[in-house]
Amino acid sequence: MIRPSWGRWGGTRIATLALLAAALVGLWQSLRLESWGFDGPGPGFFPQLMAAICVALAVIVLVFPGQAQETEGGDTEESEASAEARRTFGIYIASFAVLAAGAMYAGFVATTLAFTIVIVRFAEKRSWLAAIGYGLACAAVGLVCFGWLLRVDLPEGPIERAFYSMVR
Amino acid sequence: MEALLGGFATTLTPENLFFCFVGVLLGTVVGILPGLGPLTTIAILLPITFKMEVTSAIIMLSGIYYGVAYGGTVTSVLMRIPGEASSVVTCLDGYEMARKGRAGAALGIAGIGSFVAGTVGVIGISFLSPPLAELVIKFGPAEYAMLMLAGLAMVTYMSSGSLPRALLMAAFGLLLGTIGSDPLNMTPRLTFGILALGDGVNLVPLAIGLFGLSEVLFMARQKPDDMKVLPPPSRLLGFMPSREEARRSVGPVARGTVMGFLVGLLPGGGAVLASFLSYGMERKLSKNPEEFGKGAVEGLAGPESANNAGTAGAFVPLLCMGIPANAVTALLLGAFIIHGVTPGPTILERQPQVFWGVVASMYIGNVMLLILNLPLIGLFVRILDIPRAYLTPMILAVCLIGVYSSSGNPADVVIAVIFGFVGYGLRRHGFDLGIVILAYVLGPIFERSVRQALAISDGDPTIFLHSTISTGFAIVAALLLIAGLWPRRLGRPTS
Numbered sequence: 241m242i243r244p245s246w247g248r249w250g251g252t253r254i255a256t257l258a259l260l261a262a263a264l265v266g267l268w269q270s271l272r273l274e275s276w277g278f279d280g281p282g283p284g285f286f287p288q289l290m291a292a293i294c295v296a297l298a299v300i301v302l303v304f305p306g307q308a309q310e311t312e313g314g315d316t317e318e319s320e321a322s323a324e325a326r327r328t329f330g331i332y333i334a335s336f337a338v339l340a341a342g343a344m345y346a347g348f349v350a351t352t353l354a355f356t357i358v359i360v361r362f363a364e365k366r367s368w369l370a371a372i373g374y375g376l377a378c379a380a381v382g383l384v385c386f387g388w389l390l391r392v393d394l395p396e397g398p399i400e401r402a403f404y405s406m407v408r
Numbered sequence: 409m410e411a412l413l414g415g416f417a418t419t420l421t422p423e424n425l426f427f428c429f430v431g432v433l434l435g436t437v438v439g440i441l442p443g444l445g446p447l448t449t450i451a452i453l454l455p456i457t458f459k460m461e462v463t464s465a466i467i468m469l470s471g472i473y474y475g476v477a478y479g480g481t482v483t484s485v486l487m488r489i490p491g492e493a494s495s496v497v498t499c500l501d502g503y504e505m506a507r508k509g510r511a512g513a514a515l516g517i518a519g520i521g522s523f524v525a526g527t528v529g530v531i532g533i534s535f536l537s538p539p540l541a542e543l544v545i546k547f548g549p550a551e552y553a554m555l556m557l558a559g560l561a562m563v564t565y566m567s568s569g570s571l572p573r574a575l576l577m578a579a580f581g582l583l584l585g586t587i588g589s590d591p592l593n594m595t596p597r598l599t600f601g602i603l604a605l606g607d608g609v610n611l612v613p614l615a616i617g618l619f620g621l622s623e624v625l626f627m628a629r630q631k632p633d634d635m636k637v638l639p640p641p642s643r644l645l646g647f648m649p650s651r652e653e654a655r656r657s658v659g660p661v662a663r664g665t666v667m668g669f670l671v672g673l674l675p676g677g678g679a680v681l682a683s684f685l686s687y688g689m690e691r692k693l694s695k696n697p698e699e700f701g702k703g704a705v706e707g708l709a710g711p712e713s714a715n716n717a718g719t720a721g722a723f724v725p726l727l728c729m730g731i732p733a734n735a736v737t738a739l740l741l742g743a744f745i746i747h748g749v750t751p752g753p754t755i756l757e758r759q760p761q762v763f764w765g766v767v768a769s770m771y772i773g774n775v776m777l778l779i780l781n782l783p784l785i786g787l788f789v790r791i792l793d794i795p796r797a798y799l800t801p802m803i804l805a806v807c808l809i810g811v812y813s814s815s816g817n818p819a820d821v822v823i824a825v826i827f828g829f830v831g832y833g834l835r836r837h838g839f840d841l842g843i844v845i846l847a848y849v850l851g852p853i854f855e856r857s858v859r860q861a862l863a864i865s866d867g868d869p870t871i872f873l874h875s876t877i878s879t880g881f882a883i884v885a886a887l888l889l890i891a892g893l894w895p896r897r898l899g900r901p902t903s
Contacts, residue, residue, distance in 0.1 A: 328628055339821065393813045
């Protein structure tokens with residue numbers, strides 16, 4: 241089943257509403273700060289000013305959505321995505337969640353392996369062997385070249401700690 | 409001229425040539441690889457230089473600095489991952505050129521444009537340093553505030569979307585820049601009690617999220633057939649720009665070089681502002697502005713030149729006034745002082761061999777960068793042959809390394825992912841993300857200047873109109889905003 245797509249201006253307004261909401265939250269937070277002190281403008285002066293301008297501009301764009309930027313104008317056209325395309329896109333979004341959660345808790349190797357499997361196996365439907373093999377290769381290159389040889393900071397989990405204890 | 413020749417005599421020793429080569433090579437590698445920024449590399453190598461001769465040490469460290477400017481271009485063109493803020497503009501048309509099978513030409517134009525701009529920038533340093541140093545020193549907080557305002561007004565005016573949309577993106581970027589500690593008294597602001605936001609939203613997760621991760625989402629939406637890019641040329645010199653591309657690049661390179669050098673003189677993100685201004689200017693001057701964002705040669709050549717000329721220009725305030733233009737030049741300043749060199753107005757009298765040695769090494773370093781990079785382009789563009797199934801995990805891994813290593817804070821990866829979604833949503837609906845980055849970079853300088861000026865004047869806003877320089881910038885900003893309200897731009901759809 242193909243879902244009806246939002247119109248171009250509808251999508252713009254939704255994006256603008258999200259910006260308006262963010263600006264209102266910023267304004268609410270910044271109003272708690274001192275805007276003027278004995279020595280001049282305080283810490284709240286600039287955030288309050290910018291948040292208020294942001295709110296005003298978001299309202300203007302809501303009323304007059306205006307001309308989309310030409311640079312990526314093609315992206316503003318909604319396409320009728322197939323169920324398969326939506327599924328692929330959804331899995332890519334899930335891979336982002338794996339990336340974020342893995343960086344917090346699992347370390348570089350496990351995270352890289354996990355999001356690679358999610359993308360290669362589930363989104364792109366390649367074989368398990370390809371997914372696991374490529375994931376291990378990416379993780380190994382990152383860990384050895386960056387983590388060990390170049391001493392770049394990587395998210396650490398049990399695998400990284402065990403590896404570093406062997407080589408360092 | 410005699411002093412400059414003396415500088416060449418200093419640099420053209422086998423030892424100094426070697427260190428110059430090591431510097432530009434490291435700079436290029438650092439620019440390409442995620443995780444290792446110029447700041448980290450210079451910081452790591454600084455102790456190694458303690459036992460080196462002072463001129464050799466400074467030549468090598470400077471080589472890293474301007475080598476990075478070129479290296480960052482490679483990831484921007486091939487993967488839409490900006491290595492640094494000044495490479496953001498390169499992503500727009502450089503990446504689109506790569507998708508059309510012109511990755512080699514894009515990197516070739518960037519390399520040659522960077523060489524021309526860097527060399528002209530160094531000539532500028534050689535001959536214009538003393539008078540320019542005197543001019544820049546006249547800039548106070550009010551002048552800086554109005555300059556930043558004029559810069560933002562110009563970029564929003566030159567955006568092809570409607571003015572309210574562009575201004576909204578600028579205000580959003582400025583608001584993002586206020587998250588974290590107050591730059592003047594360290595009061596936490598807009599952190600919602602989240603410790604990870606104490607230092608604010610860092611540039612790396614913001615830029616990588618808005619550009620790199622959002623691109624992965626766009627790739628995921630495309631059909632595999634739409635993803636195909638034309639194969640890169642197989643001939644050894646196939647990466648060179650065509651005659652037509654070379655002809656179209658001449659003007660943008662010349663304009664970008666002059667603008668980049670002048671704007672780069674100003675402390676605080678000069679190279680970033682220069683690249684954005686150059687892009688906007690080229691779009692306005694172009695007979696085919698609709699090509700911008702879809703692989704316009706001018707949209708790559710101008711900003712790349714401006715970026716590199718700005719990098720050279722940043723050496724003027726550093727060498728002649730001891731004022732660093734950014735965090736990297738601040739570290740270079742520290743390196744100078746550690747080695748007993750005191751940058752400032754007297755450097756030309758007291759340590760001319762160091763000043764002119766560094767200037768001469770920059771000429772030679774630019775030639776080395778060109779020789780080093782052009783033959784490697786054919787190798788770099790092979791990345792584009794990788795199918796989406798394998799390219800996107802590689803991009804995610806690069807983003808993960810780049811974001812995490814910039815701060816060692818896993819929360820930054822979460823922030824990058826959030827901005828990946830934000831970037832995807834805004835790009836999809838035609839908002840100009842480049843303005844967000846520019847406003848974010850200039851925001852802290854703009855805020856500090858505004859607050860300092862108002863503190864000096866005891867709250868009197870007319871301080872921004874007291875000097876001729878600040879009044880001039882204010883008038884430019886006002887004119888640009890008024891011009892932007894032209895009916896076509898106010899909000900009327902064109903189709």
